[in-house]
Amino acid sequence: xxxxxxxxxxxxxxxxxxxxxxxxxxxxxxxxxxxxxxxxxxxxxxxxxxxxxxxxxxxxxxxxxxxxxxxxxxxxxxxxxxxxxxxxxxxxxxxxxxxxxxxxxxxxxxxxxxxxxxxxxxxx
Numbered sequence: 001x002x003x004x005x006x007x008x009x010x011x012x013x014x015x016x017x018x019x020x021x022x023x024x025x026x027x028x029x030x031x032x033x034x035x036x037x038x039x040x041x042x043x044x045x046x047x048x049x050x051x052x053x054x055x056x057x058x059x060x061x062x063x064x065x066x067x068x069x070x071x072x073x074x075x076x077x078x079x080x081x082x083x084x085x086x087x088x089x090x091x092x093x094x095x096x097x098x099x100x101x102x103x104x105x106x107x108x109x110x111x112x113x114x115x116x117x118x119x120x121x122x123x124x
Contacts, residue, residue, distance in 0.1 A: 007093055009049050012108050013039045014075055016097040017051060036100055038083055038111070047093040052111065054081040065118045067111050069103060076101030085114050 009015065017037040037051035054069070056079040061068055065085040071077040077100065103111075115121075 007096060009039055009042050009093060009096060009099075010102075011039055011042060012105070013102050014054070014077065014100040015039060015051075016100060017053075017091060018095045018097060019053065019091070034097065036077065036081065038103055038108075040088070040111075040115075041090075043090070048090045049093060049096070050088060050090045052083050052085055053087045054083055056081050058082060060084060065114055067107070067114055069107055072101075072104075074101055075103050083111060085111065085118055088115070088118075 014036050016034055018034050019037075020033060036054045038054065039049050039051055041050040043049065054077070058068075058080060060066060060082045063084075063086070067083040067085065069075065069077065069081050069083060071079055071081070
């Protein structure tokens with residue numbers, strides 16, 4: 001966990017994030033504990049970032065609104081991971097533990113397209 005110091009978080013980065021503080025600090029299918037997450041949006045005015053949690057449980061990939069990311073030196077992942085777009089949320093920067101890397105622009109663009117479907121957005 002980051003102490004009182006400011007940290008530099010940017011869109012498209014993968015960070016290890018503390019999603020919950022205890023093993024009981026979640027309800028039903030919410031993600032818990034520490035988990036790598038993709039930063040989707042940074043709001044520096046209130047020190048919150050919108051994130052998408054990742055899992056190495058490939059079975060999750062069968063659900064709608066998920067996206068598979070292969071490990072690379074650039075993204076810092078060591079296993080094939082599933083981005084769980086249906087778990088999107090905004091969290092305090094105090095929950096961000098360590099930067100792992102950055103996803104490719106192609107992956108970020110595909111994730112954005114899935115989010116358009118998830119939120120049922122109609123673009124001009």
